[in-house]
Amino acid sequence: MMQFWALIVDSFRESRDRKIFWVMLVLSVLVAAVMFCFSFEQGKVNVLFGMWVIETDYFTGITGIKTDVIAALVVDGIMDTALGGMGVLLSIIATASFFPTFLDRGAIDVVLCKPMPRWKLFLGRYVGGMVFMGVQATIFVVLTFLVVGLRWGVWLPGYLLAIPLVVLLFSYLYCISALVAVVTRSTVAAVLLTMLAWMAFTGVQSVDDLFTSKYPKWQENKLVYEGVHAARWIVPKTQDIIYLAKKWSRAANASVLVHADNDDDREMVDWATKVEIARREMNPLAIIGSSLLFEAAIVLAAMWKFSRRDY
Amino acid sequence: MVALTEMTNLAVDLIDVRKTYAKNIHALRGVNIQVGRGEIFGLLGPNGAGKTTLVKIMMTVVKPTRAMGTIMGRPIGHRGKLAKTGYLPENHRFPGYLTGLQLLDYYAALAKVPRAARRASAPKLLDQLGLSKWGETRIDKYSKGMMQRLGIAQALMNDPELIVLDEPTDGLDPVGRRDVRQLLLELRRAGKTVFLNSHLLSELEMVCDRVAILVDGLVARQGTLSELTEHTVEYRITFSGDAQPIRSKLAALRATVDGDLVVLSGHDPAKVNAVIDLLRGQGLLIESVQPHRFSLEDILVEAMGGTAPQPQSRERQRADKAS
Numbered sequence: 204m205m206q207f208w209a210l211i212v213d214s215f216r217e218s219r220d221r222k223i224f225w226v227m228l229v230l231s232v233l234v235a236a237v238m239f240c241f242s243f244e245q246g247k248v249n250v251l252f253g254m255w256v257i258e259t260d261y262f263t264g265i266t267g268i269k270t271d272v273i274a275a276l277v278v279d280g281i282m283d284t285a286l287g288g289m290g291v292l293l294s295i296i297a298t299a300s301f302f303p304t305f306l307d308r309g310a311i312d313v314v315l316c317k318p319m320p321r322w323k324l325f326l327g328r329y330v331g332g333m334v335f336m337g338v339q340a341t342i343f344v345v346l347t348f349l350v351v352g353l354r355w356g357v358w359l360p361g362y363l364l365a366i367p368l369v370v371l372l373f374s375y376l377y378c379i380s381a382l383v384a385v386v387t388r389s390t391v392a393a394v395l396l397t398m399l400a401w402m403a404f405t406g407v408q409s410v411d412d413l414f415t416s417k418y419p420k421w422q423e424n425k426l427v428y429e430g431v432h433a434a435r436w437i438v439p440k441t442q443d444i445i446y447l448a449k450k451w452s453r454a455a456n457a458s459v460l461v462h463a464d465n466d467d468d469r470e471m472v473d474w475a476t477k478v479e480i481a482r483r484e485m486n487p488l489a490i491i492g493s494s495l496l497f498e499a500a501i502v503l504a505a506m507w508k509f510s511r512r513d514y
Numbered sequence: 515m516v517a518l519t520e521m522t523n524l525a526v527d528l529i530d531v532r533k534t535y536a537k538n539i540h541a542l543r544g545v546n547i548q549v550g551r552g553e554i555f556g557l558l559g560p561n562g563a564g565k566t567t568l569v570k571i572m573m574t575v576v577k578p579t580r581a582m583g584t585i586m587g588r589p590i591g592h593r594g595k596l597a598k599t600g601y602l603p604e605n606h607r608f609p610g611y612l613t614g615l616q617l618l619d620y621y622a623a624l625a626k627v628p629r630a631a632r633r634a635s636a637p638k639l640l641d642q643l644g645l646s647k648w649g650e651t652r653i654d655k656y657s658k659g660m661m662q663r664l665g666i667a668q669a670l671m672n673d674p675e676l677i678v679l680d681e682p683t684d685g686l687d688p689v690g691r692r693d694v695r696q697l698l699l700e701l702r703r704a705g706k707t708v709f710l711n712s713h714l715l716s717e718l719e720m721v722c723d724r725v726a727i728l729v730d731g732l733v734a735r736q737g738t739l740s741e742l743t744e745h746t747v748e749y750r751i752t753f754s755g756d757a758q759p760i761r762s763k764l765a766a767l768r769a770t771v772d773g774d775l776v777v778l779s780g781h782d783p784a785k786v787n788a789v790i791d792l793l794r795g796q797g798l799l800i801e802s803v804q805p806h807r808f809s810l811e812d813i814l815v816e817a818m819g820g821t822a823p824q825p826q827s828r829e830r831q832r833a834d835k836a837s
């Protein structure tokens with residue numbers, strides 16, 4: 204345990220040494236600060252504490268303003284772009300060199316001669332990489348969670364679940380980065396192939412969604428449809444897990460949303476919570492479980508390679 | 515040698531260690547090395563001989579193609595015993611974002627050294643290696659020699675029984691080298707076993723109890739320094755006059771004549787006297803008689819390529835002067 208902890212602390216020290224770590228922190232604070240500058244009143248959007256007031260009836264229904272809906276929309280956007288997009292992307296870039304530097308000639312020798320099995324070394328380093336994402340996600344989510352709660356008066360406890368979910372999403376991709384790095388020892392290869400894999404995963408899920416929801420006609424081509432559908436179960440569900448996070452974020456105040464009592468609002472709620480039918484029916488355990496199976500296979504392969512090779 | 519194999523307590527006992535890297539690079543071709551507990555052992559050999567490979571196999575960094583024997587009483591590759599070994603790799607590169615103290619603490623934690631022991635020994639070792647002022651400085655600000663010192667400190671953090679050092683004096687200034695030598699002697703006094711690779715022969719000669727010479731993946735020589743250098747002694751007798759008439763008689767005594775130099779190999783004073791008598795009987799004037807003990811370097815060069823250490827030929831010296 205002491206050894207494991209030492210590896211994780213070292214990984215954290217290494218990530219703290221990266222510029223990108225601080226860039227991400229600044230970005231997080233910036234996003235939270237921008238959100239803080241907005242507030243919503245009856246028929247008005249108030250920017251920068253009254254410096255700029257936008258008159259609008261967009262957020263006004265019979266029952267008055269619905270900051271909950273706005274919060275839900277913002278969280279929606281955050282999950283897609285800031286957290287699930289930029290956050291994960293930057294973290295992959297930042298951690299791609301974790302294994303290559305670890306495996307550097309002259310650096311790895313000292314570590315390999317320690318009284319611990321190699322798989323444990325690998326795992327320590329692997330978890331160390333996830334700590335990077337964990338720290339970033341925690342800071343970002345907690346900051347924005349507080350802004351939404353304190354400034355807009357909407358508390359979304361479910362939103363906090365986004366922290367483990369994003370780390371999980373990151374880990375689906377990080378395992379590929381680690382495998383590529385162990386095989387090639389190259390940071391560039393790790394970043395590029397991980398991006399490619401991410402695109403491929405997204406592609407499979409999107410195409411399958413289209414089959415299911417928008418273009419059921421395509422299903423007539425059985426072979427392609429079944430193939431894509433099967434592939435969806437194999438690849439890590441990078442998209443679905445974001446939807447899961449969105450769903451759970453809102454789950455806490457779903458009752459409020461459901462209470463939207465005029466058509467305008469209902470439409471808005473619909474729009475805000477719009478997910479593909481297939482996703483609505485998805486089983487969280489199956490999504491996370493099947494993705495974890497994929498990750499486990501990749502991690503085992505990387506671990507095997509790490510343990511077998513000469514340094 | 516015999517005495518050593520009889521010792522029940524070998525720190526390192528390598529039997530038939532072989533390593534073939536990918537693409538059929540035979541780095542080690544059946545190495546046998548024995549190191550007794552509490553001695554300083556030097557591994558010597560030209561570049562690419564396989565010294566680093568052997569050390570890496572001992573430290574489980576590289577998997578041997580085939581290896582028998584034990585290290586500290588456990589089979590090679592046994593990880594548990596590594597808790598009590600220290601290792602300084604060749605050309606090590608430590609993470610630059612750590613300070614000296616952090617690095618020592620990190621590596622010692624990986625070696626299962628309890629926190630209190632780590633806290634206690636890190637500053638002590640830094641001090642011992644002349645880095646006491648640098649403990650809080652990031653490693654990427656260290657000079658090469660300071661890195662090397664830190665590497666040695668790191669190898670000693672777990673109070674090891676066996677210390678394996680690959681080129682420990684690489685990059686060190688003369689004072690640093692002396693410090694390291696003294697440190698090695700201190701370790702021996704404390705009953706530790708030291709296994710070191712070095713190119714710097716004179717250094718080995720100063721501290722090693724025993725050495726092995728590795729050439730092309732095989733042990734060419736192994737033994738104590740005096741064992742290795744004992745039978746490699748020669749006498750050089752210079753004279754003036756013409757030795758041509760007694761050439762065959764000298765040859766009978768296994769002495770070779772080269773211009774006005776007679777070389778007689780082996781440690782045999784009686785024979786030397788016989789040669790001198792012969793020369794004097796011919797009326798030649800003896801100018802000097804010099805016993806010449808081979809240095810480790812001579813032995814290494816000999817082991818490497820059969821280019822036996824030759825006294826520089828007078829003919830050639832003349833030729834050199836003429837040109």
Ligand SMILES: Nc1ncnc2c1ncn2[C@@H]1O[C@H](COP(=O)(O)OP(=O)(O)OP(=O)(O)O)[C@@H](O)[C@H]1O
Nearest residue numbers: 514535536539541560561562563564565566567568
């Ligand atoms: N990882 C590796 N993969 C393939 N070949 C290797 C590897 N490491 C070493 N070799 C080869 O093994 C042989 C022995 O190398 P090694 O580094 O053990 O020599 P050395 O005696 O330590 O040399 P030096 O004195 O230069 O440090 C060399 O021919 C080298 O090319």
Ligand SMILES: [Mg+2]
Nearest residue numbers: 565566567604
């Ligand atoms: Mg070497």
